[in-house]
């Protein structure tokens with residue numbers, strides 16, 4: 207018998223992750239979605255994966271663009287994470303006022319990210335109500351050593367405290 211949704215959510219809230227915003231450049235413009243299902247998958251060949259809700263607009267945008275950038279957020283980026291999780295409905299365009307650079311694929315990269323990966327979609331795998339997008343990493347940049355990542359734990363954004 208399958209576990210019930212509320213219990214699954216309760217259990218998964220105990221799992222700490224980093225926070226990313228996955229961006230694309232589509233013909234209609236830029237799109238971004240806050241994602242914590244990002245995982246490094248393989249070093250040789252260099253692969254990573256993200257899991258995207260089939261109902262989210264990002265799903266269509268990533269599939270259509272055939273490429274995406276994974277922005278790994280720093281602890282200064284909580285407001286950006288909120289924007290791309292649909293928590294700033296007052297902003298018609300969540301990219302408004304943000305300092306952006308372009309990854310080689312053309313996907314936007316935020317200033318001050320801990321690191322970013324630029325990927326070509328290699329495979330799309332069915333995963334229940336999500337699709338697993340496997341990305342072939344074509345370019346990566348790491349920010350300065352010591353930059354602290356934003357975390358998500360217990361249903362809230364958290365910060366790393368170093369010992």
Ligand SMILES: Cc1cc2nc3c(=O)[nH]c(=O)nc-3n(C[C@H](O)[C@H](O)[C@H](O)COP(=O)(O)OP(=O)(O)OC[C@H]3O[C@@H](n4cnc5c(N)ncnc54)[C@H](O)[C@@H]3O)c2cc1C
Pocket residue numbers: 225238239240241242243244257258259261262263264265290291292358
């Ligand atoms: C820390 C954090 C991590 C997250 N990680 C992930 C992740 O790994 N993968 C992921 O997919 N999302 C994730 N989300 C949620 C995601 O960021 C938000 O749902 C975001 O608003 C999606 O943006 P969008 O513009 O692509 O989708 P939108 O088109 O704005 O859709 C937002 C959500 O609304 C619902 N929705 C939209 N249209 C319909 C419809 N017609 N019928 C029913 N429901 C509908 C869907 O659940 C959809 O995901 C995360 C959110 C947070 C805060």
